[in-house]
Amino acid sequence: MAGERYDVALIGGGIIGSAVAMGLAQRGARVVVADIDLSGRLSSSEKNAGGVRATWWQPVNIALCRASIRYYESIRTEVGFRQKGYLWLYDEATWPQALAHLELQRSLGHRIETLSAAEVNRRVPEIDRLDDIAGATFSPDDGLINPNLLKEHYRRIARAHGAVFLDQVFVDAAAVEADEVRLECWQAESALSDAELARLMTEDDRGAAARGQLIELRATAVAITTGAWSDNVLRLFGLRNYSESVRRQICIVDNRATNFAPYGMIVDTSGLYFHNEGTHILAGYSPPDTPPGHHFEYDGEPFFLNEIWPRMYARMSCCERLRHVGGWAGLYELSPDRSAIIGRAAPRVFEAHSFSGRGAMQSYGAGQALAELITTGAYRDFEASALGRERFETGALAPEELHI
Numbered sequence: 001m002a003g004e005r006y007d008v009a010l011i012g013g014g015i016i017g018s019a020v021a022m023g024l025a026q027r028g029a030r031v032v033v034a035d036i037d038l039s040g041r042l043s044s045s046e047k048n049a050g051g052v053r054a055t056w057w058q059p060v061n062i063a064l065c066r067a068s069i070r071y072y073e074s075i076r077t078e079v080g081f082r083q084k085g086y087l088w089l090y091d092e093a094t095w096p097q098a099l100a101h102l103e104l105q106r107s108l109g110h111r112i113e114t115l116s117a118a119e120v121n122r123r124v125p126e127i128d129r130l131d132d133i134a135g136a137t138f139s140p141d142d143g144l145i146n147p148n149l150l151k152e153h154y155r156r157i158a159r160a161h162g163a164v165f166l167d168q169v170f171v172d173a174a175a176v177e178a179d180e181v182r183l184e185c186w187q188a189e190s191a192l193s194d195a196e197l198a199r200l201m202t203e204d205d206r207g208a209a210a211r212g213q214l215i216e217l218r219a220t221a222v223a224i225t226t227g228a229w230s231d232n233v234l235r236l237f238g239l240r241n242y243s244e245s246v247r248r249q250i251c252i253v254d255n256r257a258t259n260f261a262p263y264g265m266i267v268d269t270s271g272l273y274f275h276n277e278g279t280h281i282l283a284g285y286s287p288p289d290t291p292p293g294h295h296f297e298y299d300g301e302p303f304f305l306n307e308i309w310p311r312m313y314a315r316m317s318c319c320e321r322l323r324h325v326g327g328w329a330g331l332y333e334l335s336p337d338r339s340a341i342i343g344r345a346a347p348r349v350f351e352a353h354s355f356s357g358r359g360a361m362q363s364y365g366a367g368q369a370l371a372e373l374i375t376t377g378a379y380r381d382f383e384a385s386a387l388g389r390e391r392f393e394t395g396a397l398a399p400e401e402l403h404i
């Protein structure tokens with residue numbers, strides 16, 4: 001690889017790096033993507049709940065998600081896009097906030113209905129405990145996607161346009177020069193263990209973590225697409241990290257007594273979200289007091305018993321006999337205002353990370369936007385200038401709802 005020079009080197013090949021690679025390669029750029037684990041065992045893209053929606057608070061987030069949804073519609077079979085909507089239940093405290101954003105969401109073309117508690121019950125008869133529901137929204141163009149298939153789709157198109165994906169390659173040092181960026185990397189001889197991966201990407205003292213063949217990558221520009229691990233790469237460029245990584249857990253629950261297959265994502269007033277997943281239910285809940293950090297332990301049965309089951313049973317009497325099947329934990333990458341950080345970070349250095357739980361659903365729009373910026377110097381069809389890192393200095397924040 002030494003001596004080869006690319007137009008753009010991407011660090012991180014999760015769903016975002018893959019989407020940016022596709023956008024760049026489609027525009028004729030020579031692209032290389034370096035990732036320490038392209039299979040993404042610890043990456044957020046592999047831990048995702050598959051929700052896709054455009055019911056956000058910021059025009060930029062609505063627009064990027066709507067552009068993504070239109071694209072997912074065009075490849076729906078390949079990526080398992082099931083446009084069954086988002087049904088979102090609100091209580092007295094949160095309903096006014098939901099109503100306050102409807103006009104903006106509708107003005108940007110996103111269809112969204114409001115429902116009374118009785119209408120919720122008619123639409124989803126399983127939801128039969130309605131006392132605290134002040135209202136609900138249903139957005140029929142939203143839905144569920146298979147994030148792994150989507151990532152593979154981006155990679156397939158990127159490769160077809162000449163992009164190169166390097167696996168087991170860790171980017172260890174960087175130098176930005178007058179006419180190019182040089183990345184010092186090493187390629188591991190075999191796959192690293194989860195513990196080695198976590199240590200490499202989070203600790204200053206990388207210890208005796210495996211090293212392999214040294215590689216130098218040279219490119220005109222570099223893009224940082226390292227998700228919840230971005231701190232380890234931002235510091236190579238002397239860039240401030242504004243975000244923090246927080247564990248999020250998902251339960252897989254036996255669904256024999258119920259059938260949620262006709263519905264898309266359902267979000268309860270309690271913060272619980274769930275949807276049908278094959279013969280099971282995928283259910284998530286994020287305790288608001290979860291401390292930041294790169295933690296991956298799944299709490300298992302106690303998480304199901306303490307957080308998931310009580311919320312499901314409190315809303316639906318048919319969920320009395322739910323059974324815990326399994327689950328996992330992954331990382332959210334939370335920016336201070338809960339919107340992604342996309343743009344030019346420094347001369348020759350670009351970034352797209354900190355998607356704050358929105359990375360899969362926004363990946364197409366974000367990937368195209370960054371590709372436009374890198375290849376033409378400006379946003380054109382995909383506008384994301386509100387998401388540049390400079391907003392944390394100027395105060396022009398893009399505050400967004402976080403589904404915790």
Ligand SMILES: Cc1cc2nc3c(=O)[nH]c(=O)nc-3n(C[C@H](O)[C@H](O)[C@H](O)COP(=O)(O)OP(=O)(O)OC[C@H]3O[C@@H](n4cnc5c(N)ncnc54)[C@H](O)[C@@H]3O)c2cc1C
Nearest residue numbers: 012014015016036044045049050051171227330359360361
């Ligand atoms: C439980 C859970 C549920 C979620 N649900 C949803 C949802 O329903 N809808 C939605 O849109 N989003 C959801 N998200 C968020 C979404 O998964 C993320 O926003 C998205 O996956 C981020 O993708 P990424 O490519 O930026 O990061 P990642 O997928 O984490 O990829 C980053 C890559 O960078 C690599 N890397 C890091 N450092 C280096 C280095 N120095 N050298 C080489 N490689 C490096 C890593 O190996 C990794 O592959 C969820 C997240 C979690 C954890």
